[in-house]
Amino acid sequence: MTVPAPDPQAVREASLEELERLRLPLPPSQFPLVWESGDEIELRPTGEIEARIAVLHVILARCFGMPPQAAMSWLLGSHLVDLVTPPEWQFLMGGRGDHRSFVLHHDALFSLAWVLGLTKQLDPTLPVDERLVERLPQISVGETFDQWRGRILAAPQHPADAAALLDLHYCLDWAYLELEKAGRALPGLVDANAIGQRRWALEWAVVLRGPYHDEPPGWEEVDLST
Incomplete structure (x- = not known):
């Protein structure tokens, strides 16, 4: 659903x-x-966001001990292999890359879960809701991607609400980095890395259409430099 963007000011x-x-x-x-x-503005197709959540979930499982062949088997069975990015593939199959950076994707996954209505809030002062794991694919008991999609019955946010949260995280990202540079205390239990990950997911999920916007970026192409 494409809708007019709300007043940016x-x-x-x-x-x-x-x-x-x-x-x-x-x-x-x-x-x-x-x-x-x-x-x-619009959101990426629900199925595309669900697939990205599933891939990130497998990556996190791999971070915490899932064998590479088990990860490959689940992705193959779920027809998601083509949606794994090259850096993700290198980590999943060979353990190459920055392990810590993949662990941080926990907050990106949380942000995408909010976009699909799988969690009710995305509070910048609170960490990931521990109950979220119940709403993710239950890989250990053999739940497939399609079974998971049927179980959760995603209810995506309105694009204008997601865009407003993107703008907030754009500002939060700047503010949290300034706090850390100055050595000042954060307002809650979430640090700049987590805010950056949440912004990453929102930048990817919210599609902006207009004369000054390029085509939606791939997951690894999201620009967080500004």
């Missing part, structure tokens, strides 16, 4: 109000908006 004002509530530093006045007036 109004959304930004709400994001800044949330930063003030959390007593976080505010970005400079020239901090760019995520979209422009007149743009349109």
